[in-house]
Amino acid sequence: MRLPLVNSQSTKIINNKSLLHKLGYSVVLLLLIPFIILVSLELFYTGNIHSVTAWIINYSKEFILSYIVTFALANIFYIFPRKIYLIISSIIFTLFSILGFVSRQKLINKGSPLVPSDLLLAKEALEISEAFKGVTAAVALIIFASICIIFLIIKFIPAAKYKCSRKIAVFSLSALLLFFLYTYFGQIQRVFALELINYSQAMNYDQNGMMLGFILEAKNQKISSPSDYQQDTINNIVQNNKASYTINPDFKPNIIFVMSEAFWDPTLMKNVTFNQDPIPFFHSLQKSQTSGTMLSAVYGGGTANTEFEALTGFSTQFLPAGTIAYSQYINRPIEALPTVLKSQGYSAAAIHTYDNWFYGRNSVYKSFGFDKFISKEFLNSPKFHGNYISDIELTNQILKEVNNTNKPDFIYAVSMEDHGPYGTSENPDNTIKTQASNLTPESQAILNNYANTINDVDKSLQQLIEGLQKSNQPTLVVFYGDHLPLLGDNYSVYKDADFITDANSYEDYLNLHSVPFVTWNNFGLETTSNLRLSANYMGTLALEMTQKSGSPMTDFLSNLMKDDSDTIIDPVYQSQEKINLDQISKYKDLQYDLLFGNEFTYEFTPNHTPKTNDNYIQGSALPSITGATISGDELTVHGENFVENDKIYIYDKEIKTTYNGTTTLTAVVPKNTENKKISIQLKLSDSMNKIISQSNIYSIN
Structure with a gap:
């Protein structure tokens, strides 16, 4: 039996729809992947989606410029076949997520986020990593998730026909954007009215986002060595410049x-x-x-x-x-x-x-x-x-x-x-x-x-x-x-x-x-x-x-x-x-x-040679708990060096505290602590909710 011929006009319309569908899919991919990468960076840094949403709404021009940077950075790899492009995008996603997470941990532990100088100094980076609780496990989890995503890409994403002209166009656009961002960033900074908040890197990142904040800081930190800087030069300066005044050690x-x-x-x-x-x-x-x-x-x-x-x-x-x-x-x-x-x-x-x-x-x-x-x-x-x-x-x-x-x-x-x-x-x-x-x-x-x-x-x-x-x-x-x-x-x-x-x-x-x-x-x-x-x-x-x-x-x-x-x-x-x-x-x-x-x-x-200052404290002296008593539902903590902003923590949870002087604090004992061994500690937090002083841990039955 002879099948009826399909109308050539209908075939053309179907093919055009298919082309538009594929083109639409590619455009969505190009636009969505940089957005996911940028949001992942901010999400891991801020710790919650509400902060990311608020940043996008309140600092829209900073978000737009951050997105342009991410778009150029991710899609310069669009020149490769689809699977390789998606794998590289997954790797960028992983690196950005880790950077955001590490930056958040540094902010929590040290009061300031990750800055370019942290990446340049191996010793500092090691010190940072040792201070983070659970950082190794969290980074390993992010990497494992990325590996899973890459496996799924390799296994289930079909190979696409290589569209040379489209890929070259996207690559050229991305490369051109990166060139202009690198070469004319100062002018771009003025056009977008970007502000580097020098006095607080945490506030700098809150306003500019981690990506732009990091770039602004990197741009401002660049220091070149003097042309004549070498060991002999320094030796000559030091040896020929002893103190010009009288010293009395007594x-x-x-x-x-x-x-x-x-x-x-x-x-x-x-x-x-x-x-x-x-x-x-x-x-x-x-x-x-x-x-x-x-x-x-x-x-x-x-x-x-x-x-x-x-x-x-x-x-x-x-x-x-x-x-x-x-x-x-x-x-x-x-x-x-x-x-x-x-x-x-x-x-x-x-x-x-x-x-x-x-x-x-x-x-x-x-x-x-x-x-x-x-x-x-x-x-x-x-x-x-x-x-x-x-x-x-x-x-x-x-x-x-x-x-x-x-x-x-x-x-x-x-x-x-x-x-x-x-x-x-x-x-x-x-x-x-x-x-x-x-x-x-x-x-x-x-x-x-x-x-x-x-x-x-x-x-x-x-x-x-x-x-x-x-x-x-x-x-x-x-x-x-x-x-x-x-x-x-x-x-x-x-x-x-x-x-x-x-x-x-x-x-x-x-x-x-x-x-x-x-x-x-x-x-x-x-x-x-x-x-x-x-x-x-x-x-x-x-x-x-x-x-x-x-x-x-x-x-x-x-x-x-x-x-x-x-x-x-x-x-x-x-x-x-x-x-x-x-x-x-x-x-x-x-x-x-x-x-x-x-x-x-x-x-x-x-x-x-200056040494690491291990005995540094904040406050005139660390608070010390020497005793504690419970009478009814009132807890009285005795010790020394207490200040008004010290708070009593029971089982590492803050309870409402009354300051009675440098040696006495009182609080109402939570009901769920009756007939239990109580672990008590004093902590003092600043306006950034960072613990800056704490006492010894004291236990009472």
């Missing part, structure tokens, strides 16, 4: 640094007067003690960079513009002032009246060799001035540390009271008023609010000095601001007061980066006024004033100071300072060696 005065947030002298504005002196005590110290001007590398923010320079002697002017050294470059032990002074019998404490995790101080201080870090979480019912903890609290904590230790103290204290913004509406409680016809009402309100805040800071400084006088211990205090305050948008107050013109000249740069500093001592040092040095020389100055030995870096800086080469400023204006290019070259070589390089310095000075 004299060990307390050394206290107070870096006061945004502290500056507004009376330096010649066209503005005040009805009374905003900082009378500071001015009195300027007249009677060694004082001068400190050049800060930052304006209006970037506190941690000034701190980094003062503690290490390194200069942020040798790092990429806009970087925050604490968050990006501290990934190994550094010989900073705490390490230097501890080797000479000092105790070393850092105090800060703000969150411990900000700028990564909680981990940086460990790398610098501090014994302890007392942050706001450990302060009991602190007094606030405006939005921030009062500097009186900082003063009280400094005096407490000085009086409670039996060693000479090195203390680095960082305040917060004077942190902006200062408000365009005047505080009705202001008593100090500006008198200037050239200020707008908004500028005048900002300046009045600022002047009254620093007046309170000045009183705190006076209380500190008076308290140290009573302690009768030989002490040096170095007091300075981290940077000028951010007074209005676009320098508005400074411009209104004719303090600067347009912030583009050498003179304007100096005005916006010059912070007055004072010292105080009670052991009869000769005074020097009108000193001028950048923040990276502050530690060397303190060592010289107290006749303490330093590090290879501070020894090098002491020789620069001897030659009056004691200012490192923006490279644009550096030629107008005294330091010459040869000195700068040596400085860069030494800094690179200690911060990024092979640490040749310590081969020539092995006694200066």
Whole structure:
């Protein structure tokens, strides 16, 4: 029997539908696979789908750019046959999932996510992996799941006809996207208005997503070695730069640094007067003690960079513009002032009246060799001035540390009271008023609010000095601001007061980066006024004033100071300072060696090699449980070193806790613990829900 012929037009329509179906399938595959890979990365990092969904909705442009990157990265392999493409996609999916998971574990355990420098340092990576509970099993599970997916692809996905023109088109598009992303990422960053949040990598990833956050961080971290960096160069620098001042190993005065947030002298504005002196005590110290001007590398923010320079002697002017050294470059032990002074019998404490995790101080201080870090979480019912903890609290904590230790103290204290913004509406409680016809009402309100805040800071400084006088211990205090305050948008107050013109000249740069500093001592040092040095020389100055030995870096800086080469400023204006290019070259070589390089310095000075700081704690002292009793349903815990934010945990679950003093806490016993052995521990969590202090475990029947 002869079959009827199929209509050729019908066959054509059927074939076209089949082609469209296949084409639609391919397009869906091309679009869906990168989406799955990107979502898997974010899901493993954040730990829940709700956070991923919220990120996609709230930060849509960051998501779109992340998707474009993932699309290009995955589909550049589309040039291969379908099975190979799917297998490679599965491998990328696996790697991204593992990176997201490891980053989350690092965030949970260390307070910050995975950053590029973690991948570059094998030792750091090993340290991270050892800290993760169950990480090996979880990674193995991800890999096993990936292997299963690859097996299913090989077994059940049919081979597809190789469409050369389509694959070349997709490959070319992906390659072109990767080329533009790599070559013009800076321009793309500006177009998408991407923001690298330097002060917190966790927040950086929350906003940009892990992929873009990681890329932004990698772009900002790239440091090239100096052209003449080699072992002989470092040896020559170290051997020819011994300390240029006298050292007295038997004299060990307390050394206290107070870096006061945004502290500056507004009376330096010649066209503005005040009805009374905003900082009378500071001015009195300027007249009677060694004082001068400190050049800060930052304006209006970037506190941690000034701190980094003062503690290490390194200069942020040798790092990429806009970087925050604490968050990006501290990934190994550094010989900073705490390490230097501890080797000479000092105790070393850092105090800060703000969150411990900000700028990564909680981990940086460990790398610098501090014994302890007392942050706001450990302060009991602190007094606030405006939005921030009062500097009186900082003063009280400094005096407490000085009086409670039996060693000479090195203390680095960082305040917060004077942190902006200062408000365009005047505080009705202001008593100090500006008198200037050239200020707008908004500028005048900002300046009045600022002047009254620093007046309170000045009183705190006076209380500190008076308290140290009573302690009768030989002490040096170095007091300075981290940077000028951010007074209005676009320098508005400074411009209104004719303090600067347009912030583009050498003179304007100096005005916006010059912070007055004072010292105080009670052991009869000769005074020097009108000193001028950048923040990276502050530690060397303190060592010289107290006749303490330093590090290879501070020894090098002491020789620069001897030659009056004691200012490192923006490279644009550096030629107008005294330091010459040869000195700068040596400085860069030494800094690179200690911060990024092979640490040749310590081969020539092995006694200066910094070691892992295993005894570092957060808080003044770890809490200790010495006893516990139950009366009815009330649990009373006895011990020492308790603070207000300590919480009682039973069977590793937090219960509502009442603070009764440094030796007693109480809580209501959960009902399901009756007639059972109870395991008790104290823990203290910060605002990121990370445990930063905990006691011994105590059991009662």
